[in-house]
Amino acid sequence: MKPAPFRYHAPTTLYEALATLAAVAPDDGRVLAGGQSLVPIMAFRLARPTHLVDINGVAELRRMAIVEDKLTIGACVRHAAFYREACEGPLGRLLASVVRHIGHHPIRTRGTFCGSLAHADPASEWCLVAATLDAEMVATSSRGARTIAAKDFFAGIMTTARAEDELLTQARLPLLPSDTRFGFCEFSRRAGDFALAMALVAYRLEDGAIVEPRVGVGAAEPRPRRIAQAEAALAGRTPGAEVFHAAADASADAVDPLEDHNTSADYRRSLVRTLTRRALERAAASEACR
Ligand SMILES: Cc1cc2nc3c(=O)[nH]c(=O)nc-3n(C[C@H](O)[C@H](O)[C@H](O)COP(=O)(O)OP(=O)(O)OC[C@H]3O[C@@H](n4cnc5c(N)ncnc54)[C@H](O)[C@@H]3O)c2cc1C
Numbered sequence: 001m002k003p004a005p006f007r008y009h010a011p012t013t014l015y016e017a018l019a020t021l022a023a024v025a026p027d028d029g030r031v032l033a034g035g036q037s038l039v040p041i042m043a044f045r046l047a048r049p050t051h052l053v054d055i056n057g058v059a060e061l062r063r064m065a066i067v068e069d070k071l072t073i074g075a076c077v078r079h080a081a082f083y084r085e086a087c088e089g090p091l092g093r094l095l096a097s098v099v100r101h102i103g104h105h106p107i108r109t110r111g112t113f114c115g116s117l118a119h120a121d122p123a124s125e126w127c128l129v130a131a132t133l134d135a136e137m138v139a140t141s142s143r144g145a146r147t148i149a150a151k152d153f154f155a156g157i158m159t160t161a162r163a164e165d166e167l168l169t170q171a172r173l174p175l176l177p178s179d180t181r182f183g184f185c186e187f188s189r190r191a192g193d194f195a196l197a198m199a200l201v202a203y204r205l206e207d208g209a210i211v212e213p214r215v216g217v218g219a220a221e222p223r224p225r226r227i228a229q230a231e232a233a234l235a236g237r238t239p240g241a242e243v244f245h246a247a248a249d250a251s252a253d254a255v256d257p258l259e260d261h262n263t264s265a266d267y268r269r270s271l272v273r274t275l276t277r278r279a280l281e282r283a284a285a286s287e288a289c290r
Pocket of ligand 1: 033038039040114115119
């Protein structure tokens with residue numbers, strides 16, 4: 001099938017992009033970033049935008065930089081930019097270890113970090129990273145810019161707090177302390193498929209005890225989120241099998257898993273338990289960051 005007819009706009013400045021989006025958004029005008037989610041759904045006519053605002057010609061949206069204590073990722077930064085460590089320290093390593101789980105290489109060379117956040121597929125690895133690390137999203141329109149915390153940004157399956165005339169111009173990830181340990185684990189039936197569940201954990205040790213624990217779960221519920229009960233099971237404890245099992249059980253008990261014709265809620269809950277435990281084991285096995 002071919003996409004339904006649409007008008008194509010190719011702004012070269014942010015000002016022009018925002019003005020075009022403001023004009024066409026009420027007529028289902030949409031942003032085109034990497035096109036790796038939008039183009040397939042247009043080809044199946046599951047989406048029929050009347051206008052596409054292609055942001056790939058806006059040079060300032062291609063920037064990635066460290067500003068104060070955050071890695072700022074512009075709207076046109078592609079997944080493949082994270083093959084190399086985007087910054088020194090654990091955050092760069094974390095992003096480089098997660099990126100290879102996103103689809104396949106050709107998708108990673110076109111798809112964008114911010115496009116994934118805007119699309120908000122529950123099984124997006126970058127959405128899980130954003131939720132677990134408490135990222136900030138900058139949504140900009142001709143009315144101005146606002147910063148939205150990850151916990152308020154993801155509203156449900158492919159739904160975010162972004163208004164239709166807002167461009168997600170930037171995502172900001174906090175740099176992680178140099179002794180942060182992290183582990184990521186996901187399960188999909190075939191390599192490159194969207195995951196059925198995934199877990200990302202991070203913590204530090206002080207006097208042998210876990211501090212600042214973060215446990216995030218994705219693909220299991222309509223939106224990725226931190227699991228406070230699992231974090232409470234870790235805080236102040238010494239890393240080890242018993243503590244990791246307790247945190248994994250807390251994760252599994254806390255989620256309200258999605259169900260579909262292939263995957264029951266019970267199966268997803270069981271995946272959440274296993275993946276949380278494995279992510280914690282990976283974090284413990286990883287060398288503390290130098
Ligand atoms: C076969 C296949 C397998 C895949 N596997 C995975 C996977 O395992 N994990 C995963 O996370 N993803 C996967 N993807 C999706 C891929 O990562 C996409 O790149 C990503 O979801 C969207 O990014 P994009 O830049 O391509 O956005 P686009 O496809 O261009 O846009 C997606 C949506 O977001 C909106 N949008 C995009 N950027 C912005 C912005 N800056 N501001 C406002 N709105 C915006 C668009 O209007 C559109 O509605 C897969 C895709 C394919 C085709």
